Amino acid sequence: MHDAALRLQNLAEQLIGAPLPVRIRAWDRSEAGPPGAPVVVVRNRRALRHLLWKPGELGLARAWVAGDLDVDGDLYEALDRLAEFIWERDDDAGGLRKALRDPEVRAAARSLLALSAPFLPPAPPPEEMRRHGRLHRHTKGSDRQAISHHYDVGNDFYELVLGPSMVYSCAYWESPDSTLENAQRDKLELVSRKLGLEPGMRLLDVGCGWGSMAIHAAREHGVSVVGVTLSQEQAAYARKRIAEEGLTDRIEIRVQDYRDVRDGPYDAISSIGMAEHVGAERYLEYANDLYALLRPGGRLLNHQIARRPQADESAYSVDAFIDAYVFPDGELAPVGSTVALLERAGFEARDLEAIREHYALTLRRWVANLEAHWPEAQRLTSPGRARVWRLYMAASALAFERNSIGVNQILAVRPPDTGQSGMPLRSRDWR
Incomplete structure (x- = not known):
């Protein structure tokens, strides 16, 4: 039957x-x-x-x-x-x-x-992250393990999904018909302009990924860059790209926790798609650390996914699928909470740009790249891992489209003692 x-x-x-x-x-x-x-x-x-x-x-x-x-x-x-x-x-x-x-x-x-039947508990797929409870969240060791789980799945796999730009964050689209590469280039240039990058400046790129922001800033704006990541595979890939670009004299890539950076002050800091990994209980520490690394008058560009506010903001909530398979220990906060914590650390928030529709477009392009190379993607990682990324990115695209989550660029300044921010009167001129 x-x-x-x-x-x-x-x-x-x-x-x-x-x-x-x-x-x-x-x-x-x-x-x-x-x-x-x-x-x-x-x-x-x-x-x-x-x-x-x-x-x-x-x-x-x-x-x-x-x-x-x-x-x-x-x-x-x-x-x-x-x-x-x-x-x-x-x-x-x-x-x-x-x-x-x-x-x-x-x-x-x-x-x-x-x-x-038979009613026996099936073993979780091997792609699921195993952890030891919430008491160990967001230590340096647990963060290193979580980042490795997400990013150290093979640079060749990420090349299939992300394309030549190798940027794993929301692109900035002139129109839906633009290419992914142009939209990612425009995002890096937008960040550079918001930070007011000029030759001779020092930029710290927190969570530098495969080096795209560092390369763009050094090549197009003449700055010196330190990029930090917890992923060994990302760092090796970034260093190779930097050598091929002839920029080894201007860019240093470190496998280092941002909490261990001690060689400030920097003129500017970019944090693009990294702060989601910090966690609510560590976020003020993150803001304080970046504030201490900036010179007075220096700018921070914090590009971060946000969730909608909850009725009970004291409650801890996490997406079970994403926590187990995608971003272990990742946490999203309302954008208002993020701005408040940055200002508690001493920053002056100068601009906020909401670009959630841009992330929906970006994710749909990544899914299309993955599906176009599906057999190779499974070979480079595992069938289960490829299925994780397809579901995660498709569901995330819909979440941005439905306004369940958003993404924002917050431009903040460490104000000097004089109180003068150094920002232009018409702020979106950026320089």
Whole structure:
């Protein structure tokens, strides 16, 4: 009897209290759900065991990464239809417990248990990060481990996804028809202009990645740059690029925690897509450290993803999939909280530019690059890792488009004792 899909559909609709917005194709080749909708493929019973042992987002993520769940059709459309039932719901386990008080839901759950037999906990995919609890978050050692988990997956893989620019942060688009390379170049130039870079200045690039900002600043603006990263693979790649550009006399790349930089003062600091790794409990320390490294009148450009404010800002919340598979220990804060902490450290915030639509465009280009090189991407990392990046980037593009998260460039100044910021009267002239 081929009815697994119908039984899965009935259970899902009992749990979410609404019609299922996608079709289901089960391992027994049965299908159920609205005609013409994207198809969620449940390849085997192990997918159900992932969901039963870890209800909610983490169970779904494990099943996806393991290849037990897939989407046949437009991934963006499938995620968009499912968003309110996955990422925009309250605590999944609590919701399941509440739903199970209904006799009909309990009956459907028993049916699911029977479908998933044998009912043994499946091992998480090897791509999942293993940690030792929250007490060890954001030490230098744990940050180094988290950064290695995300970035040390192979420079060749990132070349496929990011393209020749090798910039892993939001690009700055003149129009949706621009090329990714031009949009990334324009972002680096925007940062350089906001910082007022001029020949002879010293720039500290915190979280320098594969060296793109350092190379742009040195080549186009004549500054001397120190770039710091915790990734050995990024540092080796950046040094090779710098040597090929003939810029070794102007750029130094260090494998170093920003908390260990001691050779200030710098005229300017760029922090592009790095502060998300700092964590709420360490953020004031981060701001204080960067403030101390700047000369009076020096500028900081802090480019950072932000989340929407919560009703209870004292509560700790994290995206289970991203924490386990993408950015371990990464934390997002509302932009207002970030500005407040920078100012508590002594900075004067001079400009804030919200560019979330730009990140949606950037992510869609990265997904297109990944999908265009899918067999090679799996070979360079692992099938599971490639699936992590495809889901993460596609879901993130939709999150930016739906205004669930944003990204902002905050320009701040360490004011001198005179109180004069050194900023132009018309601030967006930058110089």
